[in-house]
Amino acid sequence: MAYEFKIVRDVQWSDTDMAGIMHFSNFFRFMEAAEHAFFRSLGFSIHTTQPERVGWPRVHADCDFSHPLRFEDSVEVHLLVRRKTEKSLVYSFIFRKLNGDAPREVARGSLAVACVKRDEEGRLKGVPIPREIADRIEVAPE
Amino acid sequence: MAYEFKIVRDVQWSDTDMAGIMHFSNFFRFMEAAEHAFFRSLGFSIHTTQPERVGWPRVHADCDFSHPLRFEDSVEVHLLVRRKTEKSLVYSFIFRKLNGDAPREVARGSLAVACVKRDEEGRLKGVPIPREIADRIEVAPE
Amino acid sequence: MAYEFKIVRDVQWSDTDMAGIMHFSNFFRFMEAAEHAFFRSLGFSIHTTQPERVGWPRVHADCDFSHPLRFEDSVEVHLLVRRKTEKSLVYSFIFRKLNGDAPREVARGSLAVACVKRDEEGRLKGVPIPREIADRIEVAPE
Amino acid sequence: MAYEFKIVRDVQWSDTDMAGIMHFSNFFRFMEAAEHAFFRSLGFSIHTTQPERVGWPRVHADCDFSHPLRFEDSVEVHLLVRRKTEKSLVYSFIFRKLNGDAPREVARGSLAVACVKRDEEGRLKGVPIPREIADRIEVAPE
Numbered sequence: 055m056a057y058e059f060k061i062v063r064d065v066q067w068s069d070t071d072m073a074g075i076m077h078f079s080n081f082f083r084f085m086e087a088a089e090h091a092f093f094r095s096l097g098f099s100i101h102t103t104q105p106e107r108v109g110w111p112r113v114h115a116d117c118d119f120s121h122p123l124r125f126e127d128s129v130e131v132h133l134l135v136r137r138k139t140e141k142s143l144v145y146s147f148i149f150r151k152l153n154g155d156a157p158r159e160v161a162r163g164s165l166a167v168a169c170v171k172r173d174e175e176g177r178l179k180g181v182p183i184p185r186e187i188a189d190r191i192e193v194a195p196e
Numbered sequence: 197m198a199y200e201f202k203i204v205r206d207v208q209w210s211d212t213d214m215a216g217i218m219h220f221s222n223f224f225r226f227m228e229a230a231e232h233a234f235f236r237s238l239g240f241s242i243h244t245t246q247p248e249r250v251g252w253p254r255v256h257a258d259c260d261f262s263h264p265l266r267f268e269d270s271v272e273v274h275l276l277v278r279r280k281t282e283k284s285l286v287y288s289f290i291f292r293k294l295n296g297d298a299p300r301e302v303a304r305g306s307l308a309v310a311c312v313k314r315d316e317e318g319r320l321k322g323v324p325i326p327r328e329i330a331d332r333i334e335v336a337p338e
Numbered sequence: 339m340a341y342e343f344k345i346v347r348d349v350q351w352s353d354t355d356m357a358g359i360m361h362f363s364n365f366f367r368f369m370e371a372a373e374h375a376f377f378r379s380l381g382f383s384i385h386t387t388q389p390e391r392v393g394w395p396r397v398h399a400d401c402d403f404s405h406p407l408r409f410e411d412s413v414e415v416h417l418l419v420r421r422k423t424e425k426s427l428v429y430s431f432i433f434r435k436l437n438g439d440a441p442r443e444v445a446r447g448s449l450a451v452a453c454v455k456r457d458e459e460g461r462l463k464g465v466p467i468p469r470e471i472a473d474r475i476e477v478a479p480e
Numbered sequence: 481m482a483y484e485f486k487i488v489r490d491v492q493w494s495d496t497d498m499a500g501i502m503h504f505s506n507f508f509r510f511m512e513a514a515e516h517a518f519f520r521s522l523g524f525s526i527h528t529t530q531p532e533r534v535g536w537p538r539v540h541a542d543c544d545f546s547h548p549l550r551f552e553d554s555v556e557v558h559l560l561v562r563r564k565t566e567k568s569l570v571y572s573f574i575f576r577k578l579n580g581d582a583p584r585e586v587a588r589g590s591l592a593v594a595c596v597k598r599d600e601e602g603r604l605k606g607v608p609i610p611r612e613i614a615d616r617i618e619v620a621p622e
Contacts, residue, residue: 067516067526068363068509070356072243072409077352078254079228082221083494090493094552100493101214101551112220116258122320125356125527126520178264209374209384210367210503214496214551221494225352232351236410242351243409267385267498268378356527362538363508370505385498396504400542406604462548 057135057194059092062152065127075122082115085147085165088131092145096190106184110167113142117163121151128152129160134194141180142168143191199277199336201234204294207269217264224257227289227307230273234287238332248326252309255284259305263293270294271302276336283322284310285333341419341478343376346436349411359406366399369431369449372415376429380474390468394451397426401447405435412436413444418478425464426452427475483561483620485518488578491553501548508541511573511591514557518571522616532610536593539568543589547577554578555586560620567606568594569617 063084071077089110093100100110123129130150137144149161170178182188205226213219231252235242242252265271272292279286291303312320324330347368355361373394377384384394407413414434421428433445454462466472489510497503515536519526526536549555556576563570575587596604608614 066509066513067355068361068512071351072354072356072358073251073253074356075253078257079221079224079352082224083492086221086494087492090552099552109215111215111217111264112261114258114260115220116256118256119254122253126516126525208367208371209497210370210505212498213493214498214500216498219494225350228352229350232410241410268374268383357535357537359537362541363505363512366505366508393499395499395501395548396545398542398544399504400540402540403538406537 055190055192056092056096057192059088059095059133060130061088061091062128062130063087065123065125065129067125070125075124076127078117078119081117081119081149081161081163084129084131084149085115085117085133085145085163088133088147089145089165089167092133096187098187106171106181108181108184109170109172109178110143111170111178112165113168114166115163117161119161121158121160123149123151123160126153130157135191136164136194138183138188138191138193140182142166143183197332197334198234198238199334201230201237201275202272203230203233204270204272205229207265207267207271209267212267217266218269220259220261223259223261223291223303223305226271226273226291227257227259227275227287227305230275230289231287231307231309234275238329240329248313248323250323250326251312251314251320252285253312253320254307255310256308257305259303261303263300263302265291265293265302268295272299277333278306278336280325280330280333280335282324284308285325339474339476340376340380341476343372343379343417345372345375345415347371347413347415349407349409349413351409354409359408360411362401362403365401365403365433365445365447368413368415368433369399369401369417369429369447372417372431373429373449373451376417380471382471390455390465392465392468393454393456393462394427395454395462396449397452398450399447401445403445405442405444407433407435407444410437414441419475420448420478422467422472422475422477424466426450427467481616481618482518482522483618485514485521485559487514487517487557489513489555489557491549491551491555493551496551501550502553504543504545507543507545507575507587507589510555510557510575511541511543511559511571511589514559514573515571515591515593518559522613524613532597532607534607534610535596535598535604536569537596537604538591539594540592541589543587545587547584547586549575549577549586552579556583561617562590562620564609564614564617564619566608568592569609
């Protein structure tokens with residue numbers, strides 16, 4: 055069972071905006087990249103090899119920004135499982151800039167995702183997290 | 197004085213992801229587009245024609261998603277000023293899908309932004325919102 | 339029958355990069371937005387309401403950049419049909435910045451797209467452009 | 481002296497579109513990522529540590545797409561220097577999908593970039609490639 059995962063990403067030119075810093079929307083893309091890497095670390099692809107082919111639409115996303123990221127900064131995205139219910143998961147994320155004098159926290163956020171399937175008419179419907187997945191995920195200790 | 201603004205945006209193909217819906221990070225881009233259009237409605241550009249050339253880095257962003265947006269959906273982004281302090285603003289945003297049987301709320305979010313200037317070493321420092329701007333903005337009634 | 343279409347787009351903050359100009363990859367997104375708007379002008383959605391549910395993957399894309407676009411610039415994207423074969427279309431695009439002293443060409447590009455369907459195994463296969471679509475599109479005069 | 485460089489990138493969920501494949505505009509972002517990594521391999525950052533603080537705006541970009549890339553595909557981007565003039569460089573790029581039965585070419589493109597500086601009025605002006613950079617770059621053999 056696992057409750058955390060870390061990825062490292064480098065800020066690309068196309069991640070920046072005219073203020074010379076990473077555009078804030080890209081922090082959310084990095085959170086999602088960590089979430090998908092976490093799933094791969096459990097042996098699943100969020101897309102193709104999941105039991106029962108469930109999907110994980112976002113229900114909530116937030117981020118608090120304390121320091122900017124710049125081009126070529128290297129950032130660790132640390133995912134922690136914060137909540138696990140029958141049909142949903144909540145992750146928190148800590149962003150740490152790794153280059154520079156010392157690793158430094160630059161942002162902190164969270165994602166809440168629902169486990170869903172499409173019904174016959176194509177509508178998304180909440181379903182229990184498949185047992186094979188739920189059994190691999192636990193909530194991080196405080 | 198103004199406390200709200202609305203823009204309408206159409207979901208482009210490049211806004212979608214492989215789930216067939218608008219990628220959640222783009223809701224944050226739409227919020228920012230509404231914020232900048234709000235500033236233009238007050239007679240300022242967020243970038244070039246602001247008194248004192250202040251900047252507005254994001255301090256916090258969040259969004260709750262209730263229904264997906266799809267390619268070619270038309271969405272109204274309704275900005276409301278929720279808080280105004282000496283050095284910051286908080287906006288809330290309501291997303292309403294305009295096409296379909298009836299307008300329908302699909303998401304709700306907020307942005308908190310700080311008013312900053314660069315000091316001589318290029319570091320961002322919080323400063324009071326320039327009077328000409330602050331005088332044009334008021335908090336929306338509940 | 340139609341051989342051209344024009345859309346106008348405003349450059350958003352999130353379209354820019356740290357050089358203070360629109361990131362070059364976004365010119366391609368604007369081309370595609372013009373292509374899809376052209377289809378809507380013919381009475382089709384590129385996605386949902388096309389005869390025979392064909393798809394239009396990109397086979398080739400190019401762009402020549404002569405002047406930068408900046409935040410809040412307004413740009414006209416002028417699509418022209420350059421070639422029409424049984425199974426493909428080639429569009430050219432002229433980008434003109436509308437604000438400033440006088441409209442000015444800033445870039446010029448093209449897209450070649452193939453008309454495809456998925457076969458039973460999900461592979462894309464070139465197919466003739468459905469008659470209802472082909473009948474609405476003609477090649478622009480030189 | 482160097483004339484080539486390779487990077488490997490994994491296709492992220494946010495790189496895909498509703499056709500279930502990587503959006504074509506992102507191939508251009510991957511080309512640029514390879515270009516910047518090539519510069520780092522020479523000991524320069526394209527941004528901060530370049531002699532004379534020159535910039536490299538794109539003058540031309542093109543790509544031919546032969547096979548789609550999908551979520552979680554791993555792609556090698558192989559940069560080759562194709563032309564070097566006093567004030568410009570032309571790179572070609574070969575995209576090879578690494579996962580699956582065997583590496584497979586999926587796309588091929590090029591970027592032409594100009595070496596520029598800002599004059600006193602902020603306008604970009606073509607300048608000779610700084611000697612320290614030009615001396616490190618050679619054209620790939622045919």
